[in-house]
Amino acid sequence: MENGTVHLSADEVLKQKIWDDIREYWKYYRDTKENFTEGRTKVQYAGAEYDEKEIIAMLNAILDGWFGVGKFCRRFENQFSRFLGAHESILVNSGSSANLIAVSALMSDQFQGQLSRGDEVISPAVTFPTTFNPLIQNGLTPVLLDVNAHTYNLNADDLEKAVSPRTRGIMIPHTLGNPNEMDAIMDFAEEHDLVVVEDSCDALGSKYQGKYLGTFGDVGTFSFYVAHQMTLGEGGAVVTGDPEIEPILRSIRDWGRACVCPVCKVSLNPDYQCPLRFQFETDTLPDDYDKRYVYLNVGYNLKPVEFQAAMGLEQLKKLPGFIAARKNNFAQLLDFFEGYSDYFMLPEALPGSDPAWFSFALTVKDNAPFTRKDIVMWLEQHNIETRLLFAGNIIRQPAYKHVHCRVVGELENSDRIMKNTFFIGVYPGLTEDHLTYIMDTVSAFMHKAT
Ligand SMILES: Cc1ncc(COP(=O)(O)O)c(C=O)c1O
Structure with missing residues (x-):
């Protein structure tokens, strides 16, 4: 900056021209949008609320030239964790994926409290399919309880009726954003040594006793589909306060691999030499096996892309x-x-x-x-x-x-x-x-x- 004048690089000048065009487009779009007419305009039950800021943020990420998980995803994860007061967030491509990696991580032999096939997990009968499915997909036995007719959630008092020697976990959706009785549920889980997954896909921003939902259990999940409290178009996140679970979640999201840095510096900068790449020791692989191709979990690819995270950063505001x-x-x-x-x-x-x-x-x-x-x-x-x-x-x-x-x-x-x-x-x-x-x-x- 000289004499109060900001000198922009040539690409910044070009970008500013694009942003100005988008602002103009958005103003036109907003000014010419039809007004609400009773009976003619659909009253949606949900919809994405966004403006030119999200569009510019997404385009800016696209113009960056790196589309996969990178700095925008990491920035989003940090800010999302800060919003919730969570230790760590992992961004994924949907709330369903968030539930899938949450349950799969608890099944991993990398996790000390590992669940086993045939173990029982208590859940309400009124649920979303992809809250229930990861239990079946992982060979767990769902134990279904009725729900309260006004809260749509299970009654914490009923947990005692559901527990058996095989019970190892509780998987609870906070239905329609309505908090479960988290103090009683967490006390019960502690007493019976159960893991707790909170499906908070409908419940971003809901609190119980002053604390955000999703931060009580071992793992909490969120959806950023357009119907939810904020959107990335599609998307989801898993939060955890357990440093043992976090790398397992990342690994299962990313094909099951051993490399779990939140942002791979090699991907961002081809000249960067990761000091750990050729030093990963296992008892089954050749000594020099590149860690990028070592698999510790049976994983998936459930990664988001950068422009989703860029949209999310604006939505968080x-x-x-x-x-x-x-x-x-x-x-x-x-x-x-x-x-x-x-x-x-x-x-x-x-x-x-x-x-x-x-x-x-x-x-x-x-x-x-x-x-x-x-x-x-x-x-x-x-x-x-x-x-x-x-x-x-x-x-x-x-x-x-x-x-x-x-x-x-x-x-x-x-x-x-x-x-x-x-x-x-x-x-x-x-x-x-x-x-x-x-x-x-x-x-x-x-x-x-x-
Ligand atoms: C309680 C609950 N869990 C999971 C999901 C799945 O989220 P997504 O649509 O992002 O896969 C939804 C979807 O609305 C939901 O309501």
Whole structure:
């Protein structure tokens, strides 16, 4: 800088021209976007909230010329850990991948508390398929508990009924962003020497007793699919406070290899000589075997790419605002639907919980003079998106007909949720106009149906 003037390199000058064009494009896009028209514009249940900053950040990463895991991914991992107060984060390509490497890492013989095939893991029957699948894919036996009809999570008091001498873990989704009773669950896990995986894919920003979800268990997982609290388009992360588990997670994400530096300096700089590359000793490989091709785990390739991380860095800056908007939208809908509590079972959070809600769920009561289908069809016909609570009672899904698991008690609430529950959105893209339209449309239905 000379006399207050910043001298940019030639490539920086060219980039600035591109960024200016993108800002102009974005302004045009925003100014010409159709206004919300009741009944004509779809009221989405979720959607990516981004602007020119994410686009510029992604293009900047692309122009860098290194597309695989590199400095943007590492920067994102550091900032994500800082946000949550977690020891370490590992970025992956989806929340499903996060769950898969979380469970697979606990099965690794590199992990001292290693789970074995046939061990039991307690989980709720109402779940997302790729919360449940890694248990089956790893040869574990899911032990399924019913859920609470208002929290959609398992009751911590029921854990005692589910435990057996083969039980080694608990895999819990914080359903729709609603915190599980983490103090009781962690006490139970400690007492019975169980590992805990918290699927926080719906729950980024939710807290229990002042602490972010995902940071209680041995491993916590997150999804950055567009429906969630922030997005990288697709993406996910695993967080852990256990320095033993972190390298195993990286290894399983990256083909199972022994090289687990968060950013490989050799990849970033071809002239860099890694001092450890040819010094890795095993009792089965030739002495000089390049560590880059030594495999300690049976892994996958579940890596993200740099421009996803670049988008994530911008989204993280907006995350507190996104969380506040979700809470506010949820509160408005709850206030409205409390007027119809004769007909709907409404969502409830446990004491000490501070949920950054994923959505607003409604369960049509058995004695209501209308069915879920009636109200869902009405909303959809009025261009208001609805969704079901994921898999419902997962063992009723066709894919799981022959899956081996142990069911504890009756899955009464899980079946009710499968039959009677649906949700609408609370995402930050909803304006006051959207919310008013949702409420007016529901009021018109209730007037007709009751
Ligand atoms: C509880 C839960 N776990 C896992 C996932 C999978 O995340 P992804 O879509 O990023 O694979 C989802 C997806 O919404 C989810 O709701």
